[in-house]
Amino acid sequence: MKIVVCVKQVPDTKGGVKFKPDGTLDRAAMLTIMNPDDKSGLEAALRLKDQYGAEVTVLTMGLPKADAVLREAMAMGADRGILVTDRVLGGADTWATSSTLAAAIKNLDYDLIITGRQAIDGDTAQVGPQISEHLDIPVISYAADIKIDGDYVIVRRQYDDRYHVLKVKMPCLITALQELNEPRYMTPGGIFDAFDKETTVWGRADLKELADENMGLAGSPTQIAKASDKVRKGAGEKVTPDSPQEGVEYIINKLSEKHVI
Amino acid sequence: MGLEEYKGVAVFAQQVDGKLSSIALELLGKGKDLAKDLDTKEVTAVLIGSGVKGLADELAEYGADRVILVDDPELKEYRTEPYAHALASVINEYKPEIMLVGATAIGRDLGPRVSARIHTGLTADCTQLDIGDFPLEPVEGKETKHKQLLMTRPAFGGNTIATIACPNHRPQMATVRPGVMQKADPVKGAKAEIVEYNPGFKPDNKYVEIQEIVKEVSGVADIMDAKILVSGGRGVGSPENFKLLEDLADAIGGTVSCSRAVVDAGWKPKDMQVGQTGKTVRPQVYFAIGISGAIQHVAGMEESDIIVAINKDEDAPIFDVADYGVVGDLNKILPDLTEKIRAARAAKAN
Numbered sequence: 001m002k003i004v005v006c007v008k009q010v011p012d013t014k015g016g017v018k019f020k021p022d023g024t025l026d027r028a029a030m031l032t033i034m035n036p037d038d039k040s041g042l043e044a045a046l047r048l049k050d051q052y053g054a055e056v057t058v059l060t061m062g063l064p065k066a067d068a069v070l071r072e073a074m075a076m077g078a079d080r081g082i083l084v085t086d087r088v089l090g091g092a093d094t095w096a097t098s099s100t101l102a103a104a105i106k107n108l109d110y111d112l113i114i115t116g117r118q119a120i121d122g123d124t125a126q127v128g129p130q131i132s133e134h135l136d137i138p139v140i141s142y143a144a145d146i147k148i149d150g151d152y153v154i155v156r157r158q159y160d161d162r163y164h165v166l167k168v169k170m171p172c173l174i175t176a177l178q179e180l181n182e183p184r185y186m187t188p189g190g191i192f193d194a195f196d197k198e199t200t201v202w203g204r205a206d207l208k209e210l211a212d213e214n215m216g217l218a219g220s221p222t223q224i225a226k227a228s229d230k231v232r233k234g235a236g237e238k239v240t241p242d243s244p245q246e247g248v249e250y251i252i253n254k255l256s257e258k259h260v261i
Numbered sequence: 262m263g264l265e266e267y268k269g270v271a272v273f274a275q276q277v278d279g280k281l282s283s284i285a286l287e288l289l290g291k292g293k294d295l296a297k298d299l300d301t302k303e304v305t306a307v308l309i310g311s312g313v314k315g316l317a318d319e320l321a322e323y324g325a326d327r328v329i330l331v332d333d334p335e336l337k338e339y340r341t342e343p344y345a346h347a348l349a350s351v352i353n354e355y356k357p358e359i360m361l362v363g364a365t366a367i368g369r370d371l372g373p374r375v376s377a378r379i380h381t382g383l384t385a386d387c388t389q390l391d392i393g394d395f396p397l398e399p400v401e402g403k404e405t406k407h408k409q410l411l412m413t414r415p416a417f418g419g420n421t422i423a424t425i426a427c428p429n430h431r432p433q434m435a436t437v438r439p440g441v442m443q444k445a446d447p448v449k450g451a452k453a454e455i456v457e458y459n460p461g462f463k464p465d466n467k468y469v470e471i472q473e474i475v476k477e478v479s480g481v482a483d484i485m486d487a488k489i490l491v492s493g494g495r496g497v498g499s500p501e502n503f504k505l506l507e508d509l510a511d512a513i514g515g516t517v518s519c520s521r522a523v524v525d526a527g528w529k530p531k532d533m534q535v536g537q538t539g540k541t542v543r544p545q546v547y548f549a550i551g552i553s554g555a556i557q558h559v560a561g562m563e564e565s566d567i568i569v570a571i572n573k574d575e576d577a578p579i580f581d582v583a584d585y586g587v588v589g590d591l592n593k594i595l596p597d598l599t600e601k602i603r604a605a606r607a608a609k610a611n
Contacts, residue, residue, distance in 0.1 A: 124385035133377035221382030236584035244593035
């Protein structure tokens with residue numbers, strides 16, 4: 001079985017967020033990690049590899065420094081990594097990103113594609129389902145459990161108030177929830193091996209199936225009109241009462257003033 | 262693409278088990294607002310399912326001028342492919358200029374699949390929608406387009422906010438966060454034009470098989486409907502200690518909710534979680550008790566009318582958004598507060 005896992009290097013949102021003058025993200029200026037949902041997707045792939053045997057290819061698109069997440073993935077146990085990077089691919093929205101990743105996947109053999117549900121920077125949850133559409137294969141989003149049965153996958157698909165157990169023939173694409181598993185740590189041997197393993201770098205020219213009008217900023221249907229730090233409503237009052245009773249009085253008075261009680 | 266062929270606002274009227282989801286009515290409310298600023302004022306609900314025609318009247322009462330009904334046995338339960346085929350076909354046939362979908366576990370799967378199929382942009386998880394110019398201010402050498410859908414959404418875990426347009430593709434598509442838009446007041450007896458449309462469904466490799474459906478009934482009132490929320494965080498200390506919050510909620514006529522830390526610890530179920538990865542709430546009063554106020558939590562509750570915070574850490578970020586903050590021990594404050602509220606409400610009732 002051949003599994004392709006799409007991962008994204010994301011800014012650690014605990015740190016600050018920076019923008020370039022054109023309103024797009026200044027990714028180069030921020031600390032980065034492997035996106036958590038993607039890491040759970042990778043872990044799911046590695047467990048399938050442990051259980052059924054599989055070749056796991058990790059695919060990412062980003063700046064050259066995104067090579068770091070491929071190395072991390074290989075240190076966890078992935079077999080190879082592919083970095084899609086090219087200046088002309090920058091500034092892509094989810095349409096252009098999914099078109100580009102789908103074009104890269106068309107260069108590969110695959111039975112199963114796993115992506116994270118969503119990335120912590122954009123929080124869109126769109127790229128996975130959009131890749132599946134470009135590849136004309138079925139998608140199962142929000143996977144909380146994945147099993148293989150011959151040529152089929154059986155997936156527990158989470159909804160707000162229920163789950164469905166879904167069965168579909170491969171090839172298909174699955175988007176993984178962070179709740180799916182607890183990702184393994186890199187092993188010292190794995191880290192060592194990761195630097196011996198092959199990583200492949202693909203540029204625009206390697207993506208034969210990608211049309212010019214579907215890539216980068218120019219190929220993005222959505223455009224940013226404005227981006228800014230969130231302006232929050234200011235702090236109200238804060239009291240440090242001498243006794244709990246005083247604190248209670250304070251809250252009661254405020255609730256009465258506002259006619260809550 | 263002839264952009265001018267696309268007219269009016271359409272919303273995906275999500276239903277589950279033959280019941281309209283709240284988001285369907287919220288989208289109609291917003292859709293009506295948006296349509297006022299467009300040339301075509303009509304709001305269309307796209308209703309997809311099996312045996313769901315009876316829901317059309319409810320959609321009309323909440324503002325739908327027209328209901329496009331795609332009713333087919335293949336659509337009984339939500340599955341990506343037949344629903345994507347239904348919605349994409351409706352868009353291609355009826356050409357709305359705006360297509361709104363709820364940012365639910367269904368809409369966040371359906372939306373991207375459909376937008377990729379019809380080659381248009383999709384803005385995720387919007388919290389504000391307006392009609393206006395793009396670019397917002399005139400830019401030399403760039404055409405200003407009027408009456409564009411301006412879609413505003415938080416990103417980076419609520420650290421930033423971006424406004425996005427889709428100037429050269431139609432429809433302009435957005436998924437909209439549940440609980441943010443207001444439903445219109447229902448007009449009893451209102452009727453909509455019903456258009457039945459079936460694009461034909463031929464199961465192929467993309468039709469997944471549903472082997473089992475397991476409903477997770479929590480018995481918990483929906484926190485998004487609560488007028489008063491008593492919300493607890495890790496600082497509550499233990500699942501047993503939530504009794505203090507339940508008592509307060511009972512006294513004041515509220516509902517208990519919680520932060521992500523509480524769900525992660527296994528103290529409370531996920532459907533009680535407020536925040537970026539939980540639910541967005543905007544009650545009249547929000548008690549944040551033992552909640553530090555991580556930005557992801559604040560993103561889900563900052564629109565509450567009144568925020569009361571109790572926390573023993575005087576530097577907790579929750580105090581930056583609270584209207585009324587008390588630095589103190591919740592274990593000592595809550596029992597007394599509950600008693601006083603009970604007494605006050607009893608006195609008022611007499």
